[in-house]
Amino acid sequence: MQNSRRDFFKKVAGIASAVVVAPAVVNGLFSSVANAEGKRGGAAGGGLPLVEPGKDMAATVNYVHNAKDIKDAKLKTERQGVKFEQQNCAGCMLYTKEGMQGGVEVGKCSIFAGKVVKSTGWCTSWAKKA
Numbered sequence: 001m002q003n004s005r006r007d008f009f010k011k012v013a014g015i016a017s018a019v020v021v022a023p024a025v026v027n028g029l030f031s032s033v034a035n036a037e038g039k040r041g042g043a044a045g046g047g048l049p050l051v052e053p054g055k056d057m058a059a060t061v062n063y064v065h066n067a068k069d070i071k072d073a074k075l076k077t078e079r080q081g082v083k084f085e086q087q088n089c090a091g092c093m094l095y096t097k098e099g100m101q102g103g104v105e106v107g108k109c110s111i112f113a114g115k116v117v118k119s120t121g122w123c124t125s126w127a128k129k130a
């Protein structure tokens, strides 16, 4: 009788600790998945890779992640009545907001299939949003 009571309390204690630990384990799993998503760009960013400045089409259109990185004065011109300082991907006709990556808004651009650009980005194909 003594042993079965002791066994009973051991089992209850085991179950109770499993109930306490389980949410922590599940929580840990979710945060691991969330961190992995964040490193990849996350579901909020569509999980799409960022366009790489200086590569392929990005090089052709002088894409940069931040319009302020454009140093060539010949590129820093007014377009469709918009001063260069006010031009960026977020204000471009070809940009569609997708989500966030690394704390910065990103979006799809019609000229970069399967990738995203930063809202702060810019390229020579910039066109005023209607």
Ligand code: SF4
Binding pocket: 063, 088, 089, 090, 092, 093, 094, 095, 108, 109, 110, 111, 117, 121, 122, 123, 124, 125, 126, 127
């Ligand atoms: S076309 Fe527009 S949205 Fe696309 S990279 Fe150039 S400025 Fe950004």
